[in-house]
Amino acid sequence: MAVTxxxxxxxxxxxxxxLLIGEEWRDAVSGKTFETIDPxxxxxxxxxxxxxxxxxxxxxxxARDAFESGPWRTMRAAERGxxxxxxxxxxxxxxxxxxxxxxxxxxxxxxxxxxxxxxxxVDCLEYYAGWCDKITGDVxxxxxxxxxxxxxxxxxxxxxxxxxxxxxxxxxxxIAPALAAGCTMVMKPAAETxxxxxxLGELALEAGIPPGVLNVLPGPGPTAGAALVRHPxxxxxxxxxxxxxxxxxxxRAATTLPKITLELGGKSPNVVFDDADLDAAAKxxxxxxxxxxxxxxxxxxxxxxxxxxxxxxNERLVARAAALKVGSPRHxxxxxxxxxxxxxxxxxxxxxxxxxxxxxxxxxGGARVDGPGYFVSPTVFSEVDNSMTIARxxxxxxxxxxxxFADEAEAVAIANDSPYxxxxxxxxxxxxxxxxxxxxxxAGMVWVNTxxxxxxxxxxxxxxxxxxxxxxxxxxxxxxxxxxxxxxVNLRRRS
Ligand code: NAD
Numbered sequence: 001m002a003v004t005x006x007x008x009x010x011x012x013x014x015x016x017x018x019l020l021i022g023e024e025w026r027d028a029v030s031g032k033t034f035e036t037i038d039p040x041x042x043x044x045x046x047x048x049x050x051x052x053x054x055x056x057x058x059x060x061x062x063a064r065d066a067f068e069s070g071p072w073r074t075m076r077a078a079e080r081g082x083x084x085x086x087x088x089x090x091x092x093x094x095x096x097x098x099x100x101x102x103x104x105x106x107x108x109x110x111x112x113x114x115x116x117x118x119x120x121x122v123d124c125l126e127y128y129a130g131w132c133d134k135i136t137g138d139v140x141x142x143x144x145x146x147x148x149x150x151x152x153x154x155x156x157x158x159x160x161x162x163x164x165x166x167x168x169x170x171x172x173x174x175i176a177p178a179l180a181a182g183c184t185m186v187m188k189p190a191a192e193t194x195x196x197x198x199x200l201g202e203l204a205l206e207a208g209i210p211p212g213v214l215n216v217l218p219g220p221g222p223t224a225g226a227a228l229v230r231h232p233x234x235x236x237x238x239x240x241x242x243x244x245x246x247x248x249x250x251x252r253a254a255t256t257l258p259k260i261t262l263e264l265g266g267k268s269p270n271v272v273f274d275d276a277d278l279d280a281a282a283k284x285x286x287x288x289x290x291x292x293x294x295x296x297x298x299x300x301x302x303x304x305x306x307x308x309x310x311x312x313x314n315e316r317l318v319a320r321a322a323a324l325k326v327g328s329p330r331h332x333x334x335x336x337x338x339x340x341x342x343x344x345x346x347x348x349x350x351x352x353x354x355x356x357x358x359x360x361x362x363x364x365g366g367a368r369v370d371g372p373g374y375f376v377s378p379t380v381f382s383e384v385d386n387s388m389t390i391a392r393x394x395x396x397x398x399x400x401x402x403x404x405f406a407d408e409a410e411a412v413a414i415a416n417d418s419p420y421x422x423x424x425x426x427x428x429x430x431x432x433x434x435x436x437x438x439x440x441x442x443a444g445m446v447w448v449n450t451x452x453x454x455x456x457x458x459x460x461x462x463x464x465x466x467x468x469x470x471x472x473x474x475x476x477x478x479x480x481x482x483x484x485x486x487x488x489v490n491l492r493r494r495s
Contacts, residue, residue: 012100015199017046019055022062023211029054034219036194039107039338040329040373048194051219053227056186059215060233063157063184066212073154073182077133084129084179087207088122091200098168098199105195106167107338107374108292109329120456121172124473127456128176135181135478140486147489152482154182155259156235159228161221161249163241164340165295165396167193168200173460173472174238175200179213181481183236186215188225192340194218221245232256238480239263240297242394243419243466261470261480263297263461265394266422268443269415270300270451273408274308276427280449282316285400288425288451290324290378293336294398295344298423300451302384302391303402304411310404314382317402318364321378326369338374339397345374348397355381355390360401386414394420394466408437416442421463425451444471 018025028049035044049055067073072080091098099118103110108117135152142148158178162170171187178185189197201216217224225245229237229252239249240263253260270288272281288300305313329337339345345368352366365379376398384391384401391401405411415424424443428434438446444461447453454460459474461467471477 012104013097014046014101015195015202017048017195017198019049019051019059020198020201020214020216021055021059022066022215023205026055028052029058034191036105036192037341038104039340042372042374045104046195048218051188051217051224053223055217056188056224056227056231059186059217060157060159060228060231062212062215063186064233066210067154067156067184070184070210070212072179072184072210072213077135077182080180080182081129081132083207083209084125084132084176087204087209088125088129090203090207091122091125094199094203098196101199102168102193102196103329105193106164107329107340109331109334109337111332111334112292117166117169120454121168124169124172124456125176128180131177131475131478132180135482137484142488145490145492147491149487151485151487153485155481155483156183157233158183158185158236158238158481159231159234159258160185160187161225161228161237161239161241162187162189164190164192165292165297168196170240171197171200173240173477175214177477178236178238178481179209181478183481184213186217186228186234188228189216189218191218191220226252229253230255234258236480237261238472240472243468246468259480261461261472262468263470263472264422264468265420265466266297266299266462267302267392267394267418267420268298268300268423268425269302269304269418269441270425271304271405271411271415271427271437271441272306272309272313273411273426273428273430273433274306275429277429277449278309278313278316281427282313282320284425284451285317286320286324289400290321290336290398291452293339293376295340295396296452298445298452298454300423300425301395301400302386302415302418303400304405304414305402306411307404307406310402314363314380314402317400318380321364321380321400324378326375326377336375336378336398339376340374342374344396345376348376348395348399351390351393351395351397351399352379355384355388355399355401358388358390360384360388360390365398386417392418408433412437412440416440419466421465422461422467423447
């Protein structure tokens with residue numbers, strides 16, 4: 001199989017390729033640099049300064065200064081909201097530029113960035129802009145001779161670390177609520193996708209958000225990311241990424257004890273009962289696993305299908321997978337772009353081999369698509385047992401495992417037999433079954449007769465284990481960035 005269409009890098013304006021600390025665009029103190037690669041062509045897009053502990057320290061100091069003495073925390077809350085709305089307006093006026101940049105840097109199909117990432121980014125920012133003047137405390141009646149109330153105040157300096165699969169969206173899930181609450185932030189985007197967050201930093205300054213409120217230092221995790229986590233000036237660490245790194249972060253943070261949110265991985269079950277609308281289920285199961293080339297934390301990578309429809313469903317899934325267009329992310333009709341890197345390509349192909357050697361049936365795909373670029377064809381395995389490696393571990397590529405089940409009890413048992421707990425889907429036309437099974441599936445998000453939808457207004461996160469702790473999004477996420485402080489005022493009069 002070959003990639004369709006020419007892989008021409010279109011002219012895209014790059015943001016300043018420097019570290020944003022305060023209002024300055026800086027080189028790394030060490031003078032070191034790294035390259036960001038276009039995954040569709042394997043060509044270098046830009047060379048950027050590589051931050052380490054020294055740069056992170058400067059950024060945390062800038063964020064601390066902006067928190068303690070800058071106007072952000074103390075300005076009227078409605079004014080903070082207006083700043084965030086201005087940033088949203090600027091994003092809208094740079095829409096095509098943001099979309100092209102995100103598509104280029106992450107190898108993401110441009111149509112999906114336009115349809116999904118960009119609107120979600122702006123919606124998230126506008127949603128939290130609206131919260132600025134609505135983050136209220138409580139008066140708690142304790143006794144008649146006291147006024148006792150709970151204040152909500154910003155936690156301080158937030159350290160954000162995000163992955164490369166939805167670079168700007170994942171960053172915004174952290175930045176928007178943190179800034180709305182009055183916090184300041186040091187954001188460390190993944191080294192694979194540094195560009196869109198730098199553009200956001202540039203626009204934030206243009207929107208009048210005070211310098212130091214948003215500092216952006218893309219770079220490698222083991223140096224820059226680790227330094228951010230253990231910096232004593234960071235009050236809150238909010239991380240999205242792999243369970244392995246999430247666990248390291250929890251350990252490292254033990255020395256300084258910041259508040260922590262960890263949005264980690266998934267191996268989500270998508271359960272299809274024999275009374276479901278099969279066409280709709282097959283269509284959504286296909287998108288549910290192959291969207292963004294499977295590089296999605298909530299990808300429905302374990303499709304559980306009831307025995308009586310197992311073969312028919314597999315045929316539908318294979319037909320749909322075969323019809324997906326693999327190609328240049330620059331083409332509007334591309335569905336699957338490349339994987340993010342050579343490392344990810346090797347990892348995914350390694351899992352395919354493992355699936356075959358452990359006895360699963362490779363029904364479609366499973367191979368690299370002729371390059372350049374890190375393309376893999378959509379891959380369907382059937383006759384997968386839930387104990388096989390491809391059903392247990394997060395592949396983070398376009399690989400689906402179709403697993404057979406006999407009845408409702410077995411479906412729930414298989415679905416919940418996983419170290420992950422991020423999301424799950426179920427397909428049935430039986431109303432009672434829909435609600436019963438939805439409550440039994442161990443997942444932070446359950447989709448019924450649909451798959452993969454998220455919204456800024458709904459909380460997002462796993463129920464523990466390798467899916468992490470805490471929640472992004474919704475009103476709930478504001479708790480991440482605010483402290484609740486009790487105030488006791490003595491009302492007793494002197495006699
Ligand atoms: P990763 O853990 O390798 O990297 C994520 C981020 O952490 C990057 O910015 C990276 O530079 C940084 N990092 C790496 N090592 C670090 C260290 N030692 N200390 C501090 N920071 C470090 O993950 P990835 O491969 O980039 O992303 C894929 C993972 O992210 C998958 O497991 C996926 O499920 C998960 N993810 C989860 C969600 C969610 O909402 N739950 C969303 C997107 C992705």
